[in-house]
Amino acid sequence: MRANKTKNDVWLVGAVTTLLTIGLVLVFSASAVVAQEKFGSLIYYSGRQIAWGFFCLIIIFVFSRVRYTSYQKKNFPLTGLIVTIVLLFGLFIFGDVVNGARRWYNFGIASFQPSEVAKIMLIIYFADIFSRKGDLLHDWKKGLLPHISLFALTVVPILIQPDLGTVVMITMIISVMALLSNVRAKHVLAGVALIIPALIIKIQSSGYQSSRISDWYNNFFNPLGSGHQIKQSLIGLGTGGLFGSGIGSSKQKFYFLPDSHTDFAFSILGEEGGFLMTTVVLLLFLVILWRGIRIAKRAPSTFAQYLAIGMTVNLVLYGFINVAVVTMLVPATGLPMPFLSYGGSSLIGIAFAVGILMNISRNIQNPNMDTRLEQFREDKTKFYNTLVGSR
Numbered sequence: 426m427r428a429n430k431t432k433n434d435v436w437l438v439g440a441v442t443t444l445l446t447i448g449l450v451l452v453f454s455a456s457a458v459v460a461q462e463k464f465g466s467l468i469y470y471s472g473r474q475i476a477w478g479f480f481c482l483i484i485i486f487v488f489s490r491v492r493y494t495s496y497q498k499k500n501f502p503l504t505g506l507i508v509t510i511v512l513l514f515g516l517f518i519f520g521d522v523v524n525g526a527r528r529w530y531n532f533g534i535a536s537f538q539p540s541e542v543a544k545i546m547l548i549i550y551f552a553d554i555f556s557r558k559g560d561l562l563h564d565w566k567k568g569l570l571p572h573i574s575l576f577a578l579t580v581v582p583i584l585i586q587p588d589l590g591t592v593v594m595i596t597m598i599i600s601v602m603a604l605l606s607n608v609r610a611k612h613v614l615a616g617v618a619l620i621i622p623a624l625i626i627k628i629q630s631s632g633y634q635s636s637r638i639s640d641w642y643n644n645f646f647n648p649l650g651s652g653h654q655i656k657q658s659l660i661g662l663g664t665g666g667l668f669g670s671g672i673g674s675s676k677q678k679f680y681f682l683p684d685s686h687t688d689f690a691f692s693i694l695g696e697e698g699g700f701l702m703t704t705v706v707l708l709l710f711l712v713i714l715w716r717g718i719r720i721a722k723r724a725p726s727t728f729a730q731y732l733a734i735g736m737t738v739n740l741v742l743y744g745f746i747n748v749a750v751v752t753m754l755v756p757a758t759g760l761p762m763p764f765l766s767y768g769g770s771s772l773i774g775i776a777f778a779v780g781i782l783m784n785i786s787r788n789i790q791n792p793n794m795d796t797r798l799e800q801f802r803e804d805k806t807k808f809y810n811t812l813v814g815s816r
Contacts, residue, residue: 433489434720434786440712441485441779444764447694447706449478452767454673455693456686470686470767477769481776488780489787493729496781502550506575509546512539513582526759528586529770540583540591541774544598545781547579548735551599555606556728562607569608573616580620584627590758594746596620598738602731654689657682658751662695662703669699688759690766691751706765707748714741717782723789733785736778743775 453471460469496502512530516539520527529536554562554572561568576599580592596617603613661677664670675696678685685693695703717737724730740763747762749755761771 432787433783434716436712437716437720437779437783437786440709440716441764444706444709445478445481447702448690448765449475450672451690451694451697451765452686454675454697455678455690456767457673458678458680459686473769474767474772477772480769481772484773484776485780485783488777489783491780491784493732493781493784493788494726496549496732497553497728502546502553503575506546506550506579509539509543510575510578510582513543513579515539516582516586526586526588528588535769538770540586540588541770543579543583544591544595544739545774545777547576547595547599548602548739549732550575551602552728552731552735555602555608555731556726558607560607563609565612569612569616584623587627588759589624589627590746590760592620592624593758594739594742594760597742598735601738602735605734606731654683655750655753655757658689658692659753661689661692662752665696665699665703667699668701669695669697672697686767688747688757688761688766689751691748691762694765695751707744710741710744713737716786717741720782720786720789724785725788729785729788733782736782739778740775740782 449471452474453468456470457467460471461467463469466472516527516530519530521529521531521536523529528540529538551572558568580595583595584592600613600617603616604610657677661675661682664676670676675685675693677696678693682689682692691703691706694706698705714737717733717740721730721733721737724733743760743763746755746758747760747766750757750760751762761768763771763775
């Protein structure tokens with residue numbers, strides 16, 4: 426059966442484009458007050474977000490045309506992951522400290538967050554491993570231990586930064602991929618169990634992280650402390666009602682809600698767009714999930730299937746974790762809202778994931794075309810046999 430190239434997935438393109446557009450409008454509205462106060466320009470943040478948005482569209486276009494099989498050639502998964510690990514450890518020497526965390530390389534006009542690259546490279550690496558190793562993955566020592574060691578080398582520097590939210594998210598993505606592979610479920614659970622003590626130790630030793638946990642429990646009893654942020658987030662969501670106060674009409678962005686244009690942008694969306702707009706955004710993420718699963722099911726190879734699943738979980742899980750934080754279902758993680766929050770590194774990571782997913786969709790097998798080709802071959806054979814028989 427031959428793989429026939431199809432056009433871009435219209436549903437996926439539509440969902441991504443709509444979310445990007447909503448995000449640009451939201452960043453302008455949520456950041457205007459802070460931008461004017463700090464830099465004397467209402468569009469300081471939104472102008473940069475527009476530039477990042479156009480750059481991301483270019484990335485999506487380019488990588489939607491880079492055949493997914495390229496990521497499996499010339500030992501790219503291992504080499505790319507090793508380079509990423511070097512970049513992560515390099516942060517401890519050259520990285521900038523922002524809000525108590527050392528996560529970025531600062532290049533003046535822009536900053537770069539290696540953990541965004543780490544997510545993509547780990548997905549590619551494990552998609553390659555899961556597709557090639559087969560039954561060897563049943564063996565804990567020979568099939569899994571070397572790759573778990575590389576996983577640990579990747580997440581440990583992210584944990585030290587500290588960036589617990591990204592560590593948890595990466596672990597969840599790879600765990601989903603592993604559960605769909607030949608890896609035994611008990612081995613996946615054992616791997617996750619090994620990470621939990623490290624997370625607990627890091628939380629207890631880091632005042633920055635432990636305060637987030639305590640504020641999650643006691644935010645209403647600590648209205649003027651760091652728990653103030655989550656309380657104001659809920660106020661923003663609650664005051665939006667069904668239809669919201671209108672674009673640009675948020676009151677929470679007037680310094681009531683910290684990080685209103687980054688981690689808590691979804692709260693401003695709820696305040697200005699109401700329950701209706703937040704529902705639309707969540708439905709768009711569900712569209713991405715639906716199309717991602719569909720693409721994975723029809724992917725032309727097992728590598729493409731794991732790759733599609735990993736990229737889809739990355740895009741969707743990111744969003745729902747952020748919503749859980751904004752609605753106080755889980756403690757603050759520091760993870761922005763995909764497409765909606767201000768930030769170039771986040772958008773670039775999203776663009777790579779979307780571009781790769783779109784390329785897989787362009788190379789899926791077209792069942793209708795395959796059926797017609799098979800029928801044509803059968804008819805041709807029958808016609809030939811009829812001619813030979815008549816002679």
